Amino acid sequence: MGGNSRAGASGERHLARAGRIVAVTIYAFDETRRLLIRTWDTGAGCVASTVAELAESAVLDDALHLANALTGLSRQLWRTYTHPASAAASLETNTEGWRRQGDRDAFDTVIDALKSPNLPQDGYMIQSYIPVEEAAHRVGRALHQLCNPALTEQIVTDVQDELAAVEHAERGDLTGRARQAVCLTRADASPLQVAAADDLFREQPTGSQKLFTEIDPTAAAVAAAHWLQAAADVAADVAECDPADVVREADDIEALAVETPTHVLERLEAGETPREVVLDLIRTAMTVAEGRIADLEALPDLIEDAITWSEQSRPGEEDALATSQPRITLLDPARPAHDLLEDLLDGIHGCHLLYSSYSDNDDEDEDIDRDLDEAEIEELTERLDAQFANAVRTEAAANQNRLA
Template sequence: MTVYAFDETRRLLICTWDTGLGCVAAGVAELPLTATREDALRLADTLTGLSRQLWRTYTHPAGATDSLEVNTEGWRRQGEHDAFGTVIQALKEPNLPKDGYLTQSYIRVEEAAHRVGRALHKFDDAALAEQVIADVEAELGAVEHAERGDLSERAKQAVMLTRADASPLQVNAAHDLFREQPIGSEKLLHEVDPTAAAVAAAHWLQAAATISAGLMECDPSEVVVAADELEALAVETPTRVLERLGSGETPRDVVLDLIRTAMTAAEGRIADTTSLPDQARISLLDPLRPAHDLLEDLLDGIHGCRLLFHEYSEYDDDPEELAERLDVEFEAAVRAEAEANQDRLR
């Protein structure tokens, strides 16, 4: 999300967001000399709160729920997104205290916009209001671009968020990055949505495990455990993913289930109470950063498959040239396997 702050030295309202490679900042508006420090900080705080609610509609889309029927979670999420259309009007004409009472909305996006509007109202400055409104319009546009799978410019901050759904456009973008480098690359961590990247990574892990398992003459679900004996790796999560993929589940279904379970845990709830007796943790993933945690573990699993390929391949090459040749062969074999089963990503 975008964080707003008050630069006291320049009396400037600024905003900043993380791009995955670092944070960028931009000026929003100069504050009038009559503005108090308290009012400036309140405006920055309410804008940050609005951004948080706007981006929550991205991370928690209505389409990731089971139903949109009235009073369901999906219905509430859809209501939050529908409130995008009320934001600018709320900034211009916020609900203000009247006769000791204040009307507040149950819709978090709408109420967050009214809070910004009330903070702006304290300044009574048309130029400031115009600049803040322009920035909020840019924030609304960034969320909508991210929803469409376009993570350019301000929407780039989506690479730092975990989403309970995966854009097909972003899955394809991650898949293309794996085509270039089947063992994964840093671009997966800061150029694409992490949930979508994890979907593609699960597919490529299955391909890599199939290649290594062929050399070892074992089940693909056993390869990460075996590779852990060669080098310390994340074992539990990639192994569980391989087991589920081996049973016929798709990469998308497995990844979204794991991530949604972790997101539910982050909210203090348990996604499936019947699973508790069978597992030590309520989530395999870090609830604070589930998509990134999963992506890192899956890439670790692919690295383990590479280690096994080196260990079990027969060769009589010059040792100095061997590693490079085996990497080329491993990547070619994994690429061919992944492409041959590309329909699993649909």
């Protein structure tokens, strides 16, 4: 193995493995200034703005009820983005896909529900079985309670903007208010967003922070899987190992996320496409997040693995929540797309480490293990970084059809 760990120090690690509270547009009431405000995450931080000023006569509980109802409506609207009908197995009547399509079709009813909500009559009230529609009626009832026509018009305008933001995100346009989509996990990937992520990788094959702040994370993960495969092929060539083993090999140089990128590489090597692998992993984690079993056929094996692990663990040696404990999904169910993207980028970093450790230098007769001064180390690092980046770009371009 040529060189040592100094080659792995090239470039600054661009990832911060921090959990994120996934949310959509959050509404709140500023009691001091009597302002209804909204805020959402952009991936780089949260932004906030004023929606409306409430009258002095407005009761606090009514204002809070309106803010809560608007947040609930936003959550239902964005769920049609994260759980599109296109990602369901069927659109036949009474299937999950059919229900999702019903929610999306209900966008056309939202504004009318805000202006003319279902209200209690003779002790009864009509409620919609369609979550988007019912969420809109709840906002309408909150507005009815406040009885302020000017406020209603302001809320209508704001909700129209929210509807437009979801529609823009669906088309792959994550600018403006639609940028909050970068903080959400979607069960499908926009071809436009995959292409945009691919362009970012072409600029910087090891990845960049823009993948987290400008791109839908599911689409970014699809592109990342393609570039991981290219990086693994390049690293495996110089390390003379199987491409599926490169991250395990690199883990001996620097601690890495090994399990997920290796799993992805094994499936890609078996012939699956980046899109197929990524969407399967993400959809499985999203199903688990809802408390449902993603794969009934795999359940017996999961139970057997858990029993084996439990029998092999002895008190005092293993924490019940240790990372070695069998998992029901490779990804964090709370943020699966971001978790996968981070792991794939970690895998690419591992490929870079392995390539740098094994690559020959231009001066083959020079003993590269001798003490190098700071300028020589920097020159060597830059040269290996450029070589790796160019080789990965060439490999990715030669197999661009994987992303088709």
